[in-house]
Amino acid sequence: MKLRRDFSEHRQAQEVVHTEVRIPSGDACLYGDLVLPVSYSGLVLFAHGSGSGRHSARHRQVAQALQNAGIGTLLFDLLTALEEPTDVHTGEHRFNMALLTQRMQESTLWVISQDQFQDVPIGYFGASTGSAAALISAARLGDRVSAVVSRGGRPDLAGPVVLSSLSAPTLLIVGGADYGVIELNEEALQLMRCEKQLSIVPHANHLFEEQGNLEEVAALATDWFKRYLHKTSPTNKVDTTVGASKEAWQ
Numbered sequence: 196m197k198l199r200r201d202f203s204e205h206r207q208a209q210e211v212v213h214t215e216v217r218i219p220s221g222d223a224c225l226y227g228d229l230v231l232p233v234s235y236s237g238l239v240l241f242a243h244g245s246g247s248g249r250h251s252a253r254h255r256q257v258a259q260a261l262q263n264a265g266i267g268t269l270l271f272d273l274l275t276a277l278e279e280p281t282d283v284h285t286g287e288h289r290f291n292m293a294l295l296t297q298r299m300q301e302s303t304l305w306v307i308s309q310d311q312f313q314d315v316p317i318g319y320f321g322a323s324t325g326s327a328a329a330l331i332s333a334a335r336l337g338d339r340v341s342a343v344v345s346r347g348g349r350p351d352l353a354g355p356v357v358l359s360s361l362s363a364p365t366l367l368i369v370g371g372a373d374y375g376v377i378e379l380n381e382e383a384l385q386l387m388r389c390e391k392q393l394s395i396v397p398h399a400n401h402l403f404e405e406q407g408n409l410e411e412v413a414a415l416a417t418d419w420f421k422r423y424l425h426k427t428s429p430t431n432k433v434d435t436t437v438g439a440s441k442e443a444w445q
Contacts, residue, residue, distance in 0.1 A: 227271025237424025242325030327352035350383035370399030
């Protein structure tokens with residue numbers, strides 16, 4: 196598999212390769228943005244919450260911090276272009292854990308079926324309801340998922356059976372002003388038997404909009420993934436010899 200080099204983005208701490216991908220999931224096709232540092236030691240898939248997607252500025256800020264640390268990222272839409280506008284008005288998909296989990300799991304299996312990623316540790320970064328989909332998928336896939344980070348998540352939607360069977364080291368990040376969600380995460384933490392941690396960012400609300408709070412989230416997530424994705428993986432190299440093809444990797 197070869198990825199084209201894209202120089203349209205500003206240079207970051209590490210040189211990176213940008214590729215648009217299309218991920219088959221049942222009858223749907225999910226679009227994603229794959230960004231790989233030229234030397235990387237893991238790949239983190241992002242699971243967005245309700246009303247969000249791969250273009251989320253919050254997710255992209257966290258993703259850039261991971262890329263700067265030598266970790267690849269895949270931001271993709273869990274909902275299709277037809278489903279997203281419907282969900283905005285009806286909310287019928289955002290709490291459909293069966294659908295979101297199926298797409299998270301199938302996307303992961305698609306990634307690890309690619310030759311380039313067969314020996315690369317996979318991590319999940321989930322937000323809001325997307326965190327539950329990430330946790331369920333991680334529990335089902337077992338040791339294929341090396342670490343999970345949840346930001347302002349709803350782990351309670353994953354259910355006690357899933358939480359108690361989770362094996363991937365899991366970090367729960369919650370805002371100190373996100374009342375109600377703090378308690379849900381504390382209860383979930385008690386059910387987990389894996390390596391786990393709850394980090395509360397003081398004064399942050401559910402979206403971590405206050406100045407400096409998202410930077411704290413990015414730092415916490417980066418430290419967690421560096422600890423668990425770098426532990427078992429040699430450094431991987433991106434093939435940058437491909438020309439300026441405009442085709443998306445499929």
